[in-house]
Amino acid sequence: MKAMVLRAPIGLERLTMEERPDPGTPGRGEILVALHGSSLNFHDLGVATGRMPTEDGRVPLADGAGVVEAVGDGVTEFKAGDTVVSCFFPDWQDGAPTIGDFSRTPGDGIDGFAQEHVVLPASAFTHAPEGYDAVEAATITTAGLTAWRALVVDGRLKAGDTVLLLGTGGVSIWALQIAKLMGASVAITSSSDDKLERARALGADFCVNYRDEPAWGRTVLDWTGGRGVDHVVEVGGPGTLAQSIEAVRLGGHISLIGVLTGAAGEVPTAALMAKQARLQGLIVGSRREQQDFVRALDAGGIRPVIDRRFALDELADAFRYEASGGHFGKIGIEW
CATH class of the missing domain: 3.40.50.720 (NAD(P)-binding Rossmann-like Domain)
Known part of the structure; x- marks a missing residue:
C-alpha cells in the first residue's frame, strides 16, 4: 500500500510517497479501515516542518476517515461498510483528561493516517457523521472536537x-x-x-x-x-x-x-x-466527547467548510498552502 512518510532531516521537501506492507487482517478488538480522507491542522504542519520533533519514517496526519473493510473477533460497534473517523487521543476514551502530550497522537508520537489502510483497535475510531464524505468527516477529529469541547463541554x-x-x-x-x-x-x-x-x-x-x-x-x-x-x-x-x-x-x-x-x-x-x-x-477531547459531537452533527445538519482539497501525493503543497494562511476553514486531503 502507499503511504506518505517523513524522512530525516524532517521538512516538507522530505515528504516521500513509499510502498509499505499491507497491514493484514484485524486481530481481536481491531478493525481494518480503508482510508480515503484527512484534513490539515496547525499541529500537523509543525510535525511536517520539523518544528515539533518526530521520528524518521513517521507517517503524518492526525485526522483520518474511511470505510471499515473487516472487523476482528469481539468487535460489535462496527461492521464492514461502516464509515468511521479517527480519534486524536486513541487511548483517552472518556472522563477527565488522561494525557497531556502527543506521544500517542497519530502523525506525531505514532504513525498517522497519510496511508491507504490501517489496522487499529476499534476504540481508536468513532462512527462518522451521517452523509459526510471522508474529508468532511476527518475535519471533526482535531478542529471540530476542539471547538465542541471548548464551547459545549467545558x-x-x-x-x-x-x-x-x-x-x-x-x-x-x-x-x-x-x-x-x-x-x-x-x-x-x-x-x-x-x-x-x-x-x-x-x-x-x-x-x-x-x-x-x-x-x-x-x-x-x-x-x-x-x-x-x-x-x-x-x-x-x-x-x-x-x-x-x-x-x-x-x-x-x-x-x-x-x-x-x-x-x-x-x-x-x-x-x-x-x-x-x-x-x-485544552487539547482536543476524548472519544466519548467525539461521539457526542457526532450525534449533534447528525441532528443539526451542519457541514464543515472545506477551503480546498489536495491529493495525497500533493501533501507538501497542501502544507505550503496552509503555511501561507490563505485558507478559510479546513484544508482537505483525499485519495
Whole structure:
C-alpha cells in the first residue's frame, strides 16, 4: 500500500510517497479501515516542518476517515461498510483528561493516517457523521472536537450566549457553526475583509478587522454593551490573550487552545483577576466527547467548510498552502 512518510532531516521537501506492507487482517478488538480522507491542522504542519520533533519514517496526519473493510473477533460497534473517523487521543476514551502530550497522537508520537489502510483497535475510531464524505468527516477529529469541547463541554454554551472567535481557521470556523447551531451570537476577527464577509455569510453577527482595529478587545466589549462576551475561543496565545481578556465578561470563560503567536509570553494577571474569568487550557477531547459531537452533527445538519482539497501525493503543497494562511476553514486531503 502507499503511504506518505517523513524522512530525516524532517521538512516538507522530505515528504516521500513509499510502498509499505499491507497491514493484514484485524486481530481481536481491531478493525481494518480503508482510508480515503484527512484534513490539515496547525499541529500537523509543525510535525511536517520539523518544528515539533518526530521520528524518521513517521507517517503524518492526525485526522483520518474511511470505510471499515473487516472487523476482528469481539468487535460489535462496527461492521464492514461502516464509515468511521479517527480519534486524536486513541487511548483517552472518556472522563477527565488522561494525557497531556502527543506521544500517542497519530502523525506525531505514532504513525498517522497519510496511508491507504490501517489496522487499529476499534476504540481508536468513532462512527462518522451521517452523509459526510471522508474529508468532511476527518475535519471533526482535531478542529471540530476542539471547538465542541471548548464551547459545549467545558464552556456549557447555551442559547443567547455571546462568543468571540479569533481568525477564520479550522477551529474558529467550526466554533462559529457550532455556536450558531446552539443559538449563540458570534463576534469574529480577521485581517481580511473578504474572510470576514464569508464568516458573516455563515452567521457571524459582528466582524472585526484586527489590522484596522488593533484594540479589538475593546471593540468587541462595546459590541456587547460593555458586558463582555461569555466565551472566547483563544487560538492566538500570548499575542492575543490580553485583548481576549479585555473582551470577556466578568466570570466569563476563555478556552486557551492555540499558540499561533508563540508558545510562551506574558499573561496580564491583574486584568484576568479583575475579570474573575476562567482561563482553561485544552487539547482536543476524548472519544466519548467525539461521539457526542457526532450525534449533534447528525441532528443539526451542519457541514464543515472545506477551503480546498489536495491529493495525497500533493501533501507538501497542501502544507505550503496552509503555511501561507490563505485558507478559510479546513484544508482537505483525499485519495
